[in-house]
Structures are given as structure tokens and as C-alpha cells.
Amino acid sequence: QEQLVQSGAEVKRPGSSVKVSCKASGDTFIDNVFHWVRQAPGHGLEWMGRIIPYIEEGENPQTFQGRVTITADELTKTVYMEMTSLRFDDTAVYYCARGRTYLGEMAVWGQGTPVIVSS
Amino acid sequence: AIQLTQSPSSLSASIGDTVSITCRASQGISNALAWYQQRPGKPPKLLITDASSLEAGIPLRFSGSGSGTDFTLTINGLQPEDLAVYSCQQYHIMALTFGGGTKVEI
Numbered sequence A: 001q002e003q004l005v006q007s008g009a010e011v012k013r014p015g016s017s018v019k020v021s022c023k024a025s026g027d028t029f030i031d032n033v034f035h036w037v038r039q040a041p042g043h044g045l046e047w048m049g050r051i052i053p054y055i056e057e058g059e060n061p062q063t064f065q066g067r068v069t070i071t072a073d074e075l076t077k078t079v080y081m082e083m084t085s086l087r088f089d090d091t092a093v094y095y096c097a098r099g100r101t102y103l104g105e106m107a108v109w110g111q112g113t114p115v116i117v118s119s
Numbered sequence B: 001a002i003q004l005t006q007s008p009s010s011l012s013a014s015i016g017d018t019v020s021i022t023c024r025a026s027q028g029i030s031n032a033l034a035w036y037q038q039r040p041g042k043p044p045k046l047l048i049t050d051a052s053s054l055e056a057g058i059p060l061r062f063s064g065s066g067s068g069t070d071f072t073l074t075i076n077g078l079q080p081e082d083l084a085v086y087s088c089q090q091y092h093i094m095a096l097t098f099g100g101g102t103k104v105e106i
Helices: none
Strands: A004-006 A010-012 A018-024 A034-039 A045-051 A068-073 A078-083 A092-099 A106-109 A113-117 B004-007 B010-012 B018-025 B033-038 B045-049 B062-067 B070-076 B084-090 B102-105
Touching: A004 A092, A010 A018, A018 A034, A018 A092, A018 A113, A034 A068, A045 A068, A045 A078, A045 A092, A078 A092, A106 B045, B004 B084, B018 B033, B018 B084, B018 B102, B033 B062, B045 B062, B070 B084
Parallel strands: A010 A113, B010 B102
Antiparallel strands: A004 A018, A018 A078, A034 A045, A034 A092, A068 A078, A092 A106, A092 A113, B004 B018, B018 B070, B033 B045, B033 B084, B062 B070, B084 B102
């Protein structure tokens, strides 16, 4: 059964960067779409962007442009999300998810990576 | 960005009850709407796509309806394992957005 396995919890200082990984176990990788979604404590889900590995370039909503970079490594079947200039309100659980189609529904989710921004 | 407003934000029901959750979009999204279930401490799980298509393996007590701006998720015969937060998500425009979630308590 396909799985997405994410890297472990992170504690970061304000102003620093974090890079979260998401390793896929399925047979196909490069023509899938992978999303990143975060959930701050007590809040709803927030879409951060997506990547289709064979296109190689991720895309983000305006909220995260310039601060979030999504990349993919075909050889290791791993997708990455890097966020810079961390703020206290970036404290959240970060999820990767594989799209069911290219439209945007998210069929398979990673277990989540808690990122705590604290001084 | 398209805003999704869910109501109620929380509800309490008994085993066997029928529960309905609504999701209203700030503009028309055709049927490009998904529903997710998120149990405590777990990632979201895809229940329904295209407003009314049940994903494989999802119990038939879950159903979705609606199009345009108004959508409903219905659980017929609530079960203990349905304790969760339910969220809608639009994919009509590729600035994907989610509703704020509805917490279902048993």
C-alpha cells in the first residue's frame, strides 16, 4: 500500500529555516502531484503549494511565495518543503499529500511533521 | 481566493443519529469539492470528491451533495469511530482552500 513517510519533528528559532522531507513508496512518482498542507494548533488546514516532479518546479499560493520552496528528487522519490524566515505563527503540523488527480483532491497523506518555532 | 465557510463549527450527536454539515463557497465552484475526515492526532482522510463521489472503502453512511456554492456532507447512522473533524476543500481554482472544519462529538 502506498505510503508517504515524513521526517521528524523540528524545533527552530525565529528567522531560521526548516526543510521537511516526504518519501513516497509507490511505483509511480514523477507524474504524480504532491501537495504541502499545514495545520496550526486549533486551526484549519492551509494549502502551501504543490509540485509535479517531472515538471520540477513547484508552485505556491501568494501567501507563501518567496518564503516556501517545494522540490522533488526523482532518484529517492522524495519531496521537500523548505520554509525560510520562520515566525512564531509558523508553528504547525506540516503534511505532505499525494493528489488523487491533478485537480487538487488529496488521496494519500503523510503522518505529519510538527514544526515548533520558539526562542 | 475562494473562501469556504462551514457550519456548524461543532456539533454533538448520539450514536445512530443523522448528521449534516454544510460548506458554502464565496463563489461558484461547480462540483469541485472534497470532504475529509480527521480523527484526533491523525492526518486527514479523503472521503468524497466531486461533491458526491464516495472514495473506495468509505462506508456508505457517508454521502455528499450540492453544486455551485452550497454543499452538504451527511452521515446516516453516526458511529463511535466517526468522532472527528470534517473539512471541505475546493479545487475549482488552483489556490486550493479548505473550510474551517466541523468537530463532531459523540
